[in-house]
Amino acid sequence: MANRDLFISVDEALARILKSIAPLEPIEVDLGKARGLVISEDVASPVDVPEFDNSAYDGYAVRAADIDSARIDAPVPLHVVGEIPAGPTGTVEVGPGTAARIMTGAPIPPGADAVLPFEATDGVHWAQRIVGTDALVHVVEPTMIGSNIRRRGGDVRTNDVIAPMGTVVDAAHIGVLASVGITQLRVHPRARVAVLPTGDEIVEIDGSLQPGQIRNSNAWGLTALIEHYGATPHRLPIARDTEDSLRETLRHGDGSDLIVTIGGVSMGDHDLVRNVIAAEGHIDFWQINMKPGKPLAFGTVNGTPVVGLPGNPVSSMVGFELFIRPTLLKMMGHTQINSPTVRARAVQEMRSSDGKRTFIRVNIYRSGCDFVCMPAGSQDSFRLTSMTAGNGLAIVAEGTIIQKGEFVTVMALNERELLLLDGGR
Amino acid sequence: MANRDLFISVDEALARILKSIAPLEPIEVDLGKARGLVISEDVASPVDVPEFDNSAYDGYAVRAADIDSARIDAPVPLHVVGEIPAGPTGTVEVGPGTAARIMTGAPIPPGADAVLPFEATDGVHWAQRIVGTDALVHVVEPTMIGSNIRRRGGDVRTNDVIAPMGTVVDAAHIGVLASVGITQLRVHPRARVAVLPTGDEIVEIDGSLQPGQIRNSNAWGLTALIEHYGATPHRLPIARDTEDSLRETLRHGDGSDLIVTIGGVSMGDHDLVRNVIAAEGHIDFWQINMKPGKPLAFGTVNGTPVVGLPGNPVSSMVGFELFIRPTLLKMMGHTQINSPTVRARAVQEMRSSDGKRTFIRVNIYRSGCDFVCMPAGSQDSFRLTSMTAGNGLAIVAEGTIIQKGEFVTVMALNERELLLLDGGR
Numbered sequence: 001m002a003n004r005d006l007f008i009s010v011d012e013a014l015a016r017i018l019k020s021i022a023p024l025e026p027i028e029v030d031l032g033k034a035r036g037l038v039i040s041e042d043v044a045s046p047v048d049v050p051e052f053d054n055s056a057y058d059g060y061a062v063r064a065a066d067i068d069s070a071r072i073d074a075p076v077p078l079h080v081v082g083e084i085p086a087g088p089t090g091t092v093e094v095g096p097g098t099a100a101r102i103m104t105g106a107p108i109p110p111g112a113d114a115v116l117p118f119e120a121t122d123g124v125h126w127a128q129r130i131v132g133t134d135a136l137v138h139v140v141e142p143t144m145i146g147s148n149i150r151r152r153g154g155d156v157r158t159n160d161v162i163a164p165m166g167t168v169v170d171a172a173h174i175g176v177l178a179s180v181g182i183t184q185l186r187v188h189p190r191a192r193v194a195v196l197p198t199g200d201e202i203v204e205i206d207g208s209l210q211p212g213q214i215r216n217s218n219a220w221g222l223t224a225l226i227e228h229y230g231a232t233p234h235r236l237p238i239a240r241d242t243e244d245s246l247r248e249t250l251r252h253g254d255g256s257d258l259i260v261t262i263g264g265v266s267m268g269d270h271d272l273v274r275n276v277i278a279a280e281g282h283i284d285f286w287q288i289n290m291k292p293g294k295p296l297a298f299g300t301v302n303g304t305p306v307v308g309l310p311g312n313p314v315s316s317m318v319g320f321e322l323f324i325r326p327t328l329l330k331m332m333g334h335t336q337i338n339s340p341t342v343r344a345r346a347v348q349e350m351r352s353s354d355g356k357r358t359f360i361r362v363n364i365y366r367s368g369c370d371f372v373c374m375p376a377g378s379q380d381s382f383r384l385t386s387m388t389a390g391n392g393l394a395i396v397a398e399g400t401i402i403q404k405g406e407f408v409t410v411m412a413l414n415e416r417e418l419l420l421l422d423g424g425r
Numbered sequence: 426m427a428n429r430d431l432f433i434s435v436d437e438a439l440a441r442i443l444k445s446i447a448p449l450e451p452i453e454v455d456l457g458k459a460r461g462l463v464i465s466e467d468v469a470s471p472v473d474v475p476e477f478d479n480s481a482y483d484g485y486a487v488r489a490a491d492i493d494s495a496r497i498d499a500p501v502p503l504h505v506v507g508e509i510p511a512g513p514t515g516t517v518e519v520g521p522g523t524a525a526r527i528m529t530g531a532p533i534p535p536g537a538d539a540v541l542p543f544e545a546t547d548g549v550h551w552a553q554r555i556v557g558t559d560a561l562v563h564v565v566e567p568t569m570i571g572s573n574i575r576r577r578g579g580d581v582r583t584n585d586v587i588a589p590m591g592t593v594v595d596a597a598h599i600g601v602l603a604s605v606g607i608t609q610l611r612v613h614p615r616a617r618v619a620v621l622p623t624g625d626e627i628v629e630i631d632g633s634l635q636p637g638q639i640r641n642s643n644a645w646g647l648t649a650l651i652e653h654y655g656a657t658p659h660r661l662p663i664a665r666d667t668e669d670s671l672r673e674t675l676r677h678g679d680g681s682d683l684i685v686t687i688g689g690v691s692m693g694d695h696d697l698v699r700n701v702i703a704a705e706g707h708i709d710f711w712q713i714n715m716k717p718g719k720p721l722a723f724g725t726v727n728g729t730p731v732v733g734l735p736g737n738p739v740s741s742m743v744g745f746e747l748f749i750r751p752t753l754l755k756m757m758g759h760t761q762i763n764s765p766t767v768r769a770r771a772v773q774e775m776r777s778s779d780g781k782r783t784f785i786r787v788n789i790y791r792s793g794c795d796f797v798c799m800p801a802g803s804q805d806s807f808r809l810t811s812m813t814a815g816n817g818l819a820i821v822a823e824g825t826i827i828q829k830g831e832f833v834t835v836m837a838l839n840e841r842e843l844l845l846l847d848g849g850r
Contacts, residue, residue, distance in 0.1 A: 031630070031645065032645065032648065032649075035649045035652060035653065047634075051634045051636075052634070052636040052637070054637075084637075105626075105639070106637060107636035107637045163813075170649070170653070170813075171646050171647075171649035171650040171653055171742075172646060172742065172812045172813045173813055174645050174646055174648075174649040175642050175643060175645055175646025175647075175649070175738060175742070175812055176642070176646075176812045176813055177642075178630040178640060178641070178642035178645035178646065179630075179639070179640050179642035179738070180640075181630055181631060181632070181633070181634075181640060182630075183630055183631045201530075205456070205603040205604075205606055205607075205608055206606060206608045207606070208606070209472075209476045209477070209606075211476075211477040211532035212477070212479075212509075212531060212532045214530070214604070215603060215604050215605075215606055216603070217600050217601070217602075217603035217604035218600060220456065220457065220599050220600060220603035221596050221597060221599055221600025221601075221603065222596075222600075223457065223599075224457075224460045224595070224596035224599040224600070225596040227460060228460065228595070228596055312529075313600060313604070317596075317597065317600070369794035369795060370794060387597045387600055387601045388588075388595075388597045388598055388601055
């Protein structure tokens with residue numbers, strides 16, 4: 001068997017990759033294009049929020065001094081001189097002994113210093129209108145100056161930070177930023193990732209197979225994963241098992257932030273990827289002490305980082321999850337770059353295979369207040385079902401056995417997030 | 426106050442909306458465009474998987490009868506007549522007394538009926554080559570016919586269903602479908618959703634505000650939410666508070682699968698949405714027994730369903746989550762259309778407000794084997810922070826109080842999924 005001394009741990013391999021990766025240079029994007037991207041500098045409000053004194057209730061704008069004596073058995077009448085709907089300010093002013101009907105969010109009219117909800121008046125509720133020189137409203141309780149008024153700047157003052165650096169922009173942030181008039185954001189851009197399949201045996205996915213051939217399906221699966229994490233994939237042509245073909249195809253990756261090759265990294269016959277990257281740039285090649293997904297190449301070509309994944313579909317997906325996912329997230333400015341994990345009880349024994357850190361595809365279930373996990377479908381990496389089964393990867397540490405009923409750490413598997421499912425979903 | 430008899434429950438409102446919505450007519454899309462979409466009919470494999478008999482190991486293709494007597498102290502020598510790399514079949518044949526070096530996945534050569542892993546031979550491991558007329562391999566254990574051969578069709582037979590109707594396509598499905606040569610899928614299309622803001626007080630988000638005005642931020646927030654759920658949003662111009670303006674703007678929504686209006690549905694002064702939809706088509710208007718988000722209009726214009734959300738940002742987001750999200754997911758063929766929920770202990774008392782079903786923005790945490798939830802930021806719907814805080818909505822049933830320490834049901838809030846977080850994330 002291969003010399004175990006050449007093996008490095010999953011953690012060391014990841015640390016060495018991440019050490020050489022920096023967040024991509026920020027760019028400015030339209031707010032509407034920012035969803036899922038990471039803000040690269042603190043975003044301050046350009047305005048006070050609210051931007052004008054406004055009413056917290058549907059009711060009447062009044063002068064507090066006018067109604068000091070108001071009580072239920074001695075209501076104070078006020079003349080209703082106008083109404084203030086939503087929309088640009090009208091000309092209504094509130095003088096002594098008067099009130100203006102006002103809606104939630106409408107600006108406080110000149111002269112008024114408090115708002116009374118309809119409930120503090122004589123039953124004139126919000127669905128009715130009483131406005132005009134002859135209209136009276138009877139106030140049944142006093143109030144204080146400023147009550148039920150949202151003051152300009154009371155929530156946020158101009159230049160207050162409303163979205164700190166590192167925020168992953170979601171719909172709510174977009175709503176909030178739009179509400180203060182921010183239309184452009186500085187963010188880390190989407191990483192551009194070239195996907196480069198290699199191998200004489202690979203044919204395009206619409207081709208029919210001769211014995212010994214397989215379709216270029218890994219490139220399609222990885223492309224979809226790259227999109228899922230918010231990066232922009234680009235499938236390169238299939239490189240053949242010659243140094244010339246691989247070298248030429250690699251050039252199609254110029255201008256990418258990352259090149260991911262598939263196949264050609266075994267210790268066996270066609271480990272061209274290693275040789276060509278070494279010749280064109282710089283290469284580390286590792287046997288990683290893990291299963292599946294042992295061989296991994298990492299290096300740079302023309303300054304572009306290259307990760308070489310193994311060709312087996314399950315190995316390449318696990319390699320993506322462990323190494324490419326955090327790489328992409330770091331490039332795009334994320335700080336939480338590792339997959340979320342959970343501790344779950346193993347419903348059956350799980351063993352480290354051949355002394356390696358072993359990843360076992362599992363499904364997670366709630367069981368009472370615990371989580372349990374169960375191996376999902378066949379673990380045989382050539383089976384179709386093994387690709388689509390399960391929502392997590394149980395991590396069995398090097399050389400260990402998780403006994404039935406013991407807890408094991410499970411990481412979320414690509415997009416099949418480990419939701420807090422109750423039965424009632 | 427408004428007549429409580431006009432109120433309907435959240436559940437009834439949702440049921441009435443969903444009853445009138447059908448999944449959208451399936452379309453055919455390229456496999457690479459199918460991520461996140463729902464397959465509308467069972468997808469059968471067009472081929473056997475594997476498509477040819479192939480090796481499950483790196484090793485030697487042999488004839489089992491040749492090595493019946495092999496044991497560690499009496500190894501059987503075989504002539505190594507060739508090697509079978511990945512790629513199109515060569516001309517190697519395995520006759521009596523011979524073996525062919527073979528790699529995992531490579532086709533079984535004519536004449537061979539079993540595969541021996543390297544480990545069953547005399548230490549010739551996978552990184553070395555011994556091929557040629559003079560090369561011998563010594564076999565140290567017998568095998569059975571068929572061993573370590575993956576048989577054609579052994580995983581999937583032609584016409585077996587490999588992705589059932591209702592599958593939400595993810596990266597792993599794309600990889601699997603590509604591997605059998607499927608390049609097109611029938612799926613429910615993305616719902617096209619027109620977003621129609623209404624109100625004289627609304628200005629575009631890059632405008633500066635006069636007192637009484639607010640920016641069109643709800644439309645931006647909802648647009649981002651619609652995208653998040655995989656639908657295709659289209660922001661219409663801002664309709665002014667006249668029936669003509671609203672009618673004209675509604676026409677821009679022709680060709681959409683759903684129109685969502687914002688504002689103009691209060692029982693107050695400018696409930697134009699109700700009137701115009703009723704005049705142009707059919708309208709139900711409900712006061713829903715919930716807080717926030719009480720008023721909701723639902724109807725159809727020219728056969729297109731219309732949901733009228735209230736104008737308050739928090740109300741409109743909660744309304745989206747409760748009514749638009751499941752509507753979109755149903756249109757796009759999903760069967761799990763309700764938000765995932767979890768039971769969590771309330772760290773403080775939570776009360777139904779005014780007898781209504783009350784939604785309280787919370788953060789979920791693990792605490793021992795339980796989850797706990799804590800109100801997130803200000804619940805004051807006008808505060809900026811209230812829009813971006815929290816990852817769930819605690820549901821306090823009508824007229825009830827959740828005591829501190831009691832369990833409450835929490836639904837995942839839009840894209841802030843309730844992951845199974847451990848501290849180690």
